[in-house]
Amino acid sequence: DAGITQSPRYKITETGRQVTLMCHQTWSHSYMFWYRQDLGHGLRLIYYSAAADITDKGEVPDGYVVSRSKTENFPLTLESATRSQTSVYFCASSESQGGNTEAFFGQGTRLTVV
Amino acid sequence: DQQVKQNSPSLSVQEGRISILNCDYTNSMFDYFLWYKKYPAEGPTFLISISSIKDKNEDGRFTVFLNKSAKHLSLHIVPSQPGDSAVYFCAASADTGGFKTIFGAGTRLFVKA
Numbered sequence: 001d002a003g004i005t006q007s008p009r010y011k012i013t014e015t016g017r018q019v020t021l022m023c024h025q026t027w028s029h030s031y032m033f034w035y036r037q038d039l040g041h042g043l044r045l046i047y048y049s050a051a052a053d054i055t056d057k058g059e060v061p062d063g064y065v066v067s068r069s070k071t072e073n074f075p076l077t078l079e080s081a082t083r084s085q086t087s088v089y090f091c092a093s094s095e096s097q098g099g100n101t102e103a104f105f106g107q108g109t110r111l112t113v114v
Numbered sequence: 115d116q117q118v119k120q121n122s123p124s125l126s127v128q129e130g131r132i133s134i135l136n137c138d139y140t141n142s143m144f145d146y147f148l149w150y151k152k153y154p155a156e157g158p159t160f161l162i163s164i165s166s167i168k169d170k171n172e173d174g175r176f177t178v179f180l181n182k183s184a185k186h187l188s189l190h191i192v193p194s195q196p197g198d199s200a201v202y203f204c205a206a207s208a209d210t211g212g213f214k215t216i217f218g219a220g221t222r223l224f225v226k227a
Contacts, residue, residue: 042219043203098215
């Protein structure tokens, strides 16, 4: 199916564990993004990627690691999960960045760190 | 410091009436403003946008108004329908190379039947 998919949809993990959230898009969009959604903060950018092997920090990158070895995949790893990383995570992709460019979002991953 | 602010966390409107969602921004560099709609358990989807050189953009029941001098924009939904109940995010962007779109905190709209 064409589109952008995230997995898992729900995840519960323990403090200190490493966890990876997956994101896959089929449009061959150059740009991919990871956001977290928290009450009162809206969508905050964690990391983004302009192309394969090119990644950069967003507004709240601490505690997260990303990679992009293939254009279609953009996994997000929490190296040592903390309770403050409990959130809903959205992956998005777009043809370009900024301007009037529409971003396409995945369904989200609800992560709970206990 | 939030560059894009949606000061109303929620809004309740009767079906058939007008819904007005507001958004304020602080950075004069923004060239485009976008609205996204989000249903529960789904990702946000693009709704409508406006260029900073315009003061109005209309798409069916949805109209966005931009007041650059006041650094304020609003999304009008007329007439409101129960299916419009969702969270609406205002976002701002710029044509400057490498600029990252900034989102507001969102406003939850309830349209009562």
